[in-house]
Amino acid sequence: MPERVVFLGGGVSTLVALRRLREGPPELQDKLQITIINRDEWHYMPPLFADFALGEVREDQLKAPVANIAKRYGAELIIDEVVDVDPAKQQLKTKGGKTIEYDYLFIGSGVSYDHEAVPGLSRYGYHNYSLEGAKRMREALSKFKGGRVVMLVPGLPFRCGCYPFEMAGKLKYFAMRKDPRSEVHLVTVFDEKQMGQMFKDVFRQFRRIHNKLGIIYHPGKEAKEVREKEIVFTDGSTLKYDLLIYVPPVKVPEFAKNRPELVCPNNKKVLATTYPEFRNPKYRNVFVPTDAAMPCVNFPIAGIFSHAAAVSAADALISDLTGVRGTVLFPDEIVAVADFGPTGMMVTFDIDHNGPTQKMYVTAQSPMIKFMKLAFYLGWIDALR
Structure with a gap:
């Protein structure tokens, strides 16, 4: 049998x-x-x-x-x-x-995904973690004329650790073409110390790119509720937005x-x-x-x-x-490619097979890398048609 x-x-x-x-x-x-x-x-x-x-x-x-x-x-x-x-x-x-x-x-x-992790999150926010979600987000972005975009990471764990940092860069690149005065804010439930522990030296490179783009950080902020045009945090503070993009916790x-x-x-x-x-x-x-x-x-x-x-x-x-x-065997190194909008980054993970914990470091940064990433994904789908 x-x-x-x-x-x-x-x-x-x-x-x-x-x-x-x-x-x-x-x-x-x-x-x-x-x-x-x-x-x-x-x-x-x-x-x-x-x-x-x-x-x-x-x-x-x-x-x-x-x-x-x-x-x-x-x-x-x-x-x-x-x-x-x-x-x-x-x-x-x-x-x-x-x-x-x-x-x-x-x-x-x-x-x-847990789209209801924070009350109001799915009602007022947009995401691209499914095709239907990406369609809604595409429509919202097509209507965006400029203003404040907030990229919100409300919980852990989430899919693709680099994503919110990548997407913040891509959104800034996008929003600036709509209105040069547009702002992008990155709001994360984890603080900068945790970012350093999670992403090690790579986080320093993320910050370098974001600083050049003028992205504003709000680390260690836990969202309590999302309202129309406003996020309320557990510490009592609030943040206004014109467009909210979020990363759904798993x-x-x-x-x-x-x-x-x-x-x-x-x-x-x-x-x-x-x-x-x-x-x-x-x-x-x-x-x-x-x-x-x-x-x-x-x-x-x-x-x-x-x-x-x-x-x-x-x-x-x-x-x-x-x-x-x-x-x-499971590889000794795994390479990720990130797209930050105007540039791309190649990140290498060294695998400790006794852990398995990883060491992370940036091996290359170039606008060409973002096109390599896109070409790989498009080629993957083309090969299955």
């Missing part, structure tokens, strides 16, 4: 892990019965949502049919939403009423909400996983290389880490099924 391998989600980590499985030994391929379950028909490149919101790319450039992934790698595709995962019974239940059994499960469903996915064995014991907002094979701590046939689990092993919530984790997880499954040790 073939091994039933089910991928929950049709995003980046699923594509990377599935491709790695199909690169495995030829004798393994007939032993795999692969199924992808995705809530809709599209494979998205989420970093392009920001470019779409700013009017720099079209909607068709940021997505490709997930059916193309299934066809290319010999998988069955089910369009449905998983509402429960029962690892003891090795079953998934879907919103459409299906019960799907598996021998091995890859959770690659991505991050869930929350544990709905399918794991009533499954404590799937939730990270040290951070109830993310899924449980282990390093370096990215298996569930209790159920070794459940692989969790999604970015929704990265903080559980002290990595940021970012696609570059889930990409590497997906390769490691797929190699671990190949080893389980063949007895052959995987040839691809």
Whole structure:
């Protein structure tokens, strides 16, 4: 009987892990019965949502049919939403009423967001963490004539640690073209000391770029309530805005909400996983290389880490099924690319495999880097059409 391998989600980590499985030994391929379950028909490149919101790319450039992934790698595709995962019974239940059994499960469903973390946040603010959110933000930006833009980070953890710093730069670049007198304020729940601990020497480079752009910092500010044109903080202070862009904090996915064995014991907002094979701590046939689990092993919530984790997880499954040790280890270095509007930055993470903690440092800064980043993401989607 073939091994039933089910991928929950049709995003980046699923594509990377599935491709790695199909690169495995030829004798393994007939032993795999692969199924992808995705809530809709599209494979998205989420970093392009920001470019779409700013009017720099079209909607068709940021997505490709997930059916193309299934066809290319010999998988069955089910369009449905998983509402429960029962690892003891090795079953998934879907919103459409299906019960799907598996021998091995890859959770690659991505991050869930808490848009109600602060009262009024989703009502008065805009975000680009989903296509629908990016559409609303794009419309708001198209109507913006100038004024004060606030970039708000109301809680931890959030997806892509560099994002608010990048987006503040991009928004300043955008707003200045609307009205040179426009202001951009970056408001974060973490203070500058925490920023230094989180981003190490890279934070100094962030500040250098932001100082040149005239971005105003408000560190260590916890939002209590968002009102129309005003944010109220827990210390009693307020901040006026003309346009509010926010970073939604993450929350544990709905399918794991009533499954404590799937939730990270040290951070109830993310899924449980282990390093370096990215298996569930209790159920070794459940692989969790999604970015929704990265903080559980002290990595940021970012696609570059889930990409590497997906390769490691797929190699671990190949080893389980063949007895052959995987040839691809988790990398010693991971490189991120950031777009600040007028310039770009390349950041390198040195991985300590005993931790895994990271050292971070800037390896390059150039306007060319921002175009490299955009070209990579657009090329990723083009390759799946």
